[in-house]
Amino acid sequence: MxxxxxxxxxxxxxxxxxxxxxxxxxxxxxxxxxxxxxxxxxxxxxxxxxxxxxxxxxxxxxxxxxxxxxxxxxxxxxxxxxxxxxxxxxxxxxxxxxxxxxxxxxxxxxxxxxxxxxxxxxxxxxxxxxxxxxxxxGAGAQFIYPIVDSEWRPDAERIALVDEQIAAHPGELMRSINYGGYAVLAGTEAACSAAVKALPTADERFPMVLPGHAAFHTHxxxxxxxxxxxxxxxxxxxxxxxxxxxxxxxxxxxxxxxxxxxxxxxxxxxVTQTYDFSKAVQVAVKEHAxxxxxxxxxxxxxxxxxxxxxxxxxxxxxxxxxxxxxxxxxxxxxxxxxxxxxxxxxxxxxxx
Missing domain, CATH: 3.40.366.10 (Malonyl-Coenzyme A Acyl Carrier Protein, domain 2)
Known part of the structure; x- marks a missing residue:
């Protein structure tokens, strides 16, 4: 079968x-x-x-x-x-x-x-x-930051740090992609640069600016x-x-x-709104098992x-x-x- x-x-x-x-x-x-x-x-x-x-x-x-x-x-x-x-x-x-x-x-x-x-x-x-x-x-930039711990479980502290940066740059820094255990953020170059400097280093390599990427999945x-x-x-x-x-x-x-x-x-x-990849995966498995x-x-x-x-x-x-x-x-x-x-x-x- x-x-x-x-x-x-x-x-x-x-x-x-x-x-x-x-x-x-x-x-x-x-x-x-x-x-x-x-x-x-x-x-x-x-x-x-x-x-x-x-x-x-x-x-x-x-x-x-x-x-x-x-x-x-x-x-x-x-x-x-x-x-x-x-x-x-x-x-x-x-x-x-x-x-x-x-x-x-x-x-x-x-x-x-x-x-x-x-x-x-x-x-x-x-x-x-x-x-x-x-x-x-297009203008802008995009970077990625982990929101899970070493065992891939949601990390409340990291999630809060990401939320703080989005709140600090209203209309200029947005969730670009919900990518499993990572938040992909995008926005103006100034907002992304400020957020990257403000976020503490995680897993030795994040936040990671994605070279050649614009503010995808944002207004x-x-x-x-x-x-x-x-x-x-x-x-x-x-x-x-x-x-x-x-x-x-x-x-x-x-x-x-x-x-x-x-x-x-x-x-x-x-093209202009957050791409929720995590939800896409979750709906696909729930609906189609x-x-x-x-x-x-x-x-x-x-x-x-x-x-x-x-x-x-x-x-x-x-x-x-x-x-x-x-x-x-x-x-x-x-x-x-x-x-x-x-x-x-x-x-x-x-x-x-």
């Missing part, structure tokens, strides 16, 4: 130096039939990028050296993250897994939309690039959202073929999706935040980092990350 799975797509910043070459390597390691399908899909994505006058995903992924100025350029990073995730989604063995819902973190919402077939391949490739260009040119992105809604009308959208859980925890169910509402959310609310959660690549950075979101609601008896780690060491890990080779092998439709 098939196992049910909720699929989660990673957000911005997950294609880094260690991931260089991972897209082509994963395609090469696939079974012959799947490899042909994945390569044809990547060729189509590359063709769209060529038409846009931009480096193809293949050129970027197969570069000899990772260059921050090239690979982390917003329109390039977004394309790499989307392509890696989408190709991973196509690699899931549907004889083993029934995908019952899809969600994502931040930019991962666009990948989730593509996986659910809410856009054509051409539209999703172009829209991902377009949104990266529209939002990256500072209002102009980008308006431009996006003009550029990508409702006609560019298609009814999703798999239920989607968005950054509010709202479910878009098939076949009753309100297409104008989906367009407004994706290019409006999702999957046998597994499958995390798409690139990378494997989503695992901690997903685990922390599950621990917060005591999902399947998870109470802390220790209990989650113990479960993951069993023969059937609950969370399967396609960015980890041993877990990828449990998900994909055969390797060569």
């Amino acid at each position: 098939k196992k049910t799975a909720v699929v989660i797509c990673p957000g911005r910043g997950t294609y880094n130096k260690p991931e260089l070459g991972s897209i082509s390597a994963n395609i090469a390691a696939s079974s012959p039939k799947l490899r042909e399908h994945l390569q044809a899909t990547l060729d189509a994505i590359d063709a769209e990028r060529t038409r846009l006058g931009l480096p193809t995903v293949s050129e970027l992924d197969q570069a000899k050296l990772f260059k921050t100025s090239l690979h982390q350029r917003p329109e390039n990073a977004a394309a790499l993250i989307y392509a890696a995730g989408y190709l991973d989604f196509l690699s899931i063995d549907r004889e083993q897994y029934d995908v019952v819902a899809i969600t994502g973190n931040s930019m991962g919402w666009y990948t989730a939309m593509a996986c659910a077939e809410a856009w054509s391949l051409s539209t999703s490739t172009r829209l991902v690039t377009s949104m990266a260009q529209l939002t990256a040119g 500072i992105m209002a102009d980008a959202a308006a431009d996006a809604q003009e550029t990508w009308p409702v006609a560019a959208f298609q009814p999703p073929q798999t239920p989607l859980v968005d950054g509010r925890g709202y479910q878009w169910l098939t076949p009753t999706t309100d297409m104008p509402a989906l367009q407004r959310y994706t290019l409006g609310h999702q 999957p046998d597994h959660i499958i995390l798409l690549g690139p990378g494997s950075g989503l695992g901690g935040a997903v685990a922390q979101a599950l621990i917060a609601i005591g999902w399947q008896g998870l109470t802390d980092k220790t209990s989650f780690t113990a479960q993951q060491k069993t023969e059937q890990p609950y969370v399967l990350s396609m960015g980890l080779s041993e877990q990828r092998a449990l998900v994909t439709a055969g390797q060569t």
Whole structure:
């Protein structure tokens, strides 16, 4: 009998130096039939990028050296993250897994939309690039700070510190993403700088300013959202073929999706309001009770935040980092990350 799975797509910043070459390597390691399908899909994505006058995903992924100025350029990073995730989604063995819902973190919402077939391949490739260009040119900054203790349990003191900084900068510092055990804050450069200086150092590396990030998921992105809604009308959208859980925890169910509402959310609310990734994960597991959660690549950075979101609601008896780690060491890990080779092998439709 098939196992049910909720699929989660990673957000911005997950294609880094260690991931260089991972897209082509994963395609090469696939079974012959799947490899042909994945390569044809990547060729189509590359063709769209060529038409846009931009480096193809293949050129970027197969570069000899990772260059921050090239690979982390917003329109390039977004394309790499989307392509890696989408190709991973196509690699899931549907004889083993029934995908019952899809969600994502931040930019991962666009990948989730593509996986659910809410856009054509051409539209999703172009829209991902377009949104990266529209939002990256925005003002402001973004940083991350932990709000859990070493065992991934909510830390009241750290939560209070974050709340104090938001209150100290009304309208200028906001919650950008609720990311498991982390608060991602964004706002004006002045407010972010002041908050980063005021917050005590945590876990030796936080608060951490996210380089190249603007004030995503805040009202500072209002102009980008308006431009996006003009550029990508409702006609560019298609009814999703798999239920989607968005950054509010709202479910878009098939076949009753309100297409104008989906367009407004994706290019409006999702761009300018807090993205509650934790709630998205929690709603997805509560509503669909999957046998597994499958995390798409690139990378494997989503695992901690997903685990922390599950621990917060005591999902399947998870109470802390220790209990989650113990479960993951069993023969059937609950969370399967396609960015980890041993877990990828449990998900994909055969390797060569």
